[in-house]
Amino acid sequence: MDKSLLHTVYDTEIFRKKGHELIDQLADHLEDKLQQNSGNAIHWNEPDKELAFWKAFLEKGDENQLFSEITKRTTYIHHPHYIGHQVTPTAPMTALTGMISSLLNNGMAVYEMGMSPSAIERVVTDVLCKKIGFDMTSGGVLTSGGTLANLTALLTARKVNVKTDIWNEGTQQRLGIIVSEEAHYCVDRAAKIMGLGEQGIIKIPATKDFRMDTSLLEEKYKQAQDSGIYIFAIIGSAPSTSTGMFDNLQEIADFAKSKQLWFHVDGAHGGAAIFSPKYKTLLKGIDQADSVVIDGHKMMMMPALTTALLYKKSAHTNLTFSQKADYLLTESELEDWCNSGKKTFECTKTMMSIHWFTMLKLYGEDVFNAYVTHLFDMGEQFAQIIQQHPQFELAVAPMSNIVCFKYVDTTLSSEAQNGQNQAIRQALLEDGEFYIVQTKLRGVHYLRVTVMNPFTKETHFENLLAKICRLAITV
Ligand SMILES: *Cc1c(COP(=O)(O)O)cnc(C)c1O
Numbered sequence: 001m002d003k004s005l006l007h008t009v010y011d012t013e014i015f016r017k018k019g020h021e022l023i024d025q026l027a028d029h030l031e032d033k034l035q036q037n038s039g040n041a042i043h044w045n046e047p048d049k050e051l052a053f054w055k056a057f058l059e060k061g062d063e064n065q066l067f068s069e070i071t072k073r074t075t076y077i078h079h080p081h082y083i084g085h086q087v088t089p090t091a092p093m094t095a096l097t098g099m100i101s102s103l104l105n106n107g108m109a110v111y112e113m114g115m116s117p118s119a120i121e122r123v124v125t126d127v128l129c130k131k132i133g134f135d136m137t138s139g140g141v142l143t144s145g146g147t148l149a150n151l152t153a154l155l156t157a158r159k160v161n162v163k164t165d166i167w168n169e170g171t172q173q174r175l176g177i178i179v180s181e182e183a184h185y186c187v188d189r190a191a192k193i194m195g196l197g198e199q200g201i202i203k204i205p206a207t208k209d210f211r212m213d214t215s216l217l218e219e220k221y222k223q224a225q226d227s228g229i230y231i232f233a234i235i236g237s238a239p240s241t242s243t244g245m246f247d248n249l250q251e252i253a254d255f256a257k258s259k260q261l262w263f264h265v266d267g268a269h270g271g272a273a274i275f276s277p278k279y280k281t282l283l284k285g286i287d288q289a290d291s292v293v294i295d296g297h298k299m300m301m302m303p304a305l306t307t308a309l310l311y312k313k314s315a316h317t318n319l320t321f322s323q324k325a326d327y328l329l330t331e332s333e334l335e336d337w338c339n340s341g342k343k344t345f346e347c348t349k350t351m352m353s354i355h356w357f358t359m360l361k362l363y364g365e366d367v368f369n370a371y372v373t374h375l376f377d378m379g380e381q382f383a384q385i386i387q388q389h390p391q392f393e394l395a396v397a398p399m400s401n402i403v404c405f406k407y408v409d410t411t412l413s414s415e416a417q418n419g420q421n422q423a424i425r426q427a428l429l430e431d432g433e434f435y436i437v438q439t440k441l442r443g444v445h446y447l448r449v450t451v452m453n454p455f456t457k458e459t460h461f462e463n464l465l466a467k468i469c470r471l472a473i474t475v
Helices: 002-008 012-033 047-060 063-072 092-104 113-131 148-161 185-193 216-224 248-259 273-274 315-316 353-363 365-390 414-431 459-474
Strands: 139-143 175-180 202-204 230-237 262-266 291-295 307-313 392-394 401-406 437-441 444-448
Touching: 012 063, 012 092, 063 139, 063 202, 092 273, 092 353, 092 459, 113 139, 113 273, 113 315, 113 353, 139 148, 139 315, 148 175, 148 262, 148 291, 148 315, 185 202, 202 216, 216 230, 216 248, 216 291, 216 315, 230 248, 248 262, 273 291, 273 315, 273 365, 307 315, 353 365, 365 401, 365 459, 401 414, 414 437, 414 444, 414 459
Parallel strands: 175 202, 175 230, 230 262, 262 291
Antiparallel strands: 139 307, 291 307, 392 401, 401 444, 437 444
């Protein structure tokens, strides 16, 4: 054992030097990627080859190349040709807040282990609640991702709406939630984790434009009730992930009210539109939700993972987990806003609130409006280009920055067209100039883009389509 290693680990001069080098390297990376009109969004490597590279690197790689190799061997989220998944090109300032969090490591489970991030979390969640349209009795928490936030919200919903104390005593009762068939799979997972089973997930079929068909709510509710299921919550997607289509939240809110259901809005992707005067109409009814989820790492330019879970009644946040951990938490029955560990899954969590606060402080709320509004506009622009192109077809006219489309070769059967679009997407990945993804909707294979980079322009879209046309002949 070599104890002097510990001095090396904490050597502040090495940290200073490496830190400056890293900032320079990352700034070069940004300069090289942002606002590019050419170059690759990814240098694709087969998983087995990548694995072999890193095994060898651990043995004999040059440690001075470590950070640059990691950077090079990723998907370049900041490149305008990255139009794939919903993860945002981070605002560079939030990489700095990420570094503060990583170094200071205040775990935040209790106030005294993170005074500033705890108080800041309160400030940030209050801003979001107000923007949603909630009143002074609202409140929220930040947590690690939309998946965990949706599960947390549904646990709160069950606690509030089911009379028995399931958290402590378990239950034999058959419980259920209502959700669109198009909802993110994490809602399914949450329900399964909560023991609702397949029969407890009442799936509402979507309309032809992939939004919850609210005309079926009454009938599906009654069917479930007649089969002995007690429904305690309904979830609206804002928007659903595959197609980016928003459920009609107002109609869901009205239904929830009539049946006294907990109304949860999964706004992981599009909840940020509360900041957009142009697009917030898509969220009409969100102010009537009992809980709302908004991801910071999707439409708000922050590093993964950070998600806001906002409640109409802040008192509900304290009910979710009533398990006692007396060594951590005060007994107080009063609202204990500053000890976030009481209200979140995490015990230790990152100082994630400082990303949100820094964005608000440096750029103001309007930065979220600028980002969301511009990107949703770009989704519309891309859709128009698709529509005008004889070789392409939209799955549905988009409501957001998520656009599903396919290459159309009418000489092929629909089965063969599925194969062709799948092959196109694989060829695009291996080529690397553009990064887009894919999805299957009602048996049809679509290419899928999410416009996430504010510098992706019309010419990029046109170049992408031209490339797809060239690839279509070769695949
Ligand atoms: C991305 C997404 C999620 C999952 O959120 P994570 O932060 O990736 O866990 C849930 N719901 C919707 C609608 C999403 O788009």
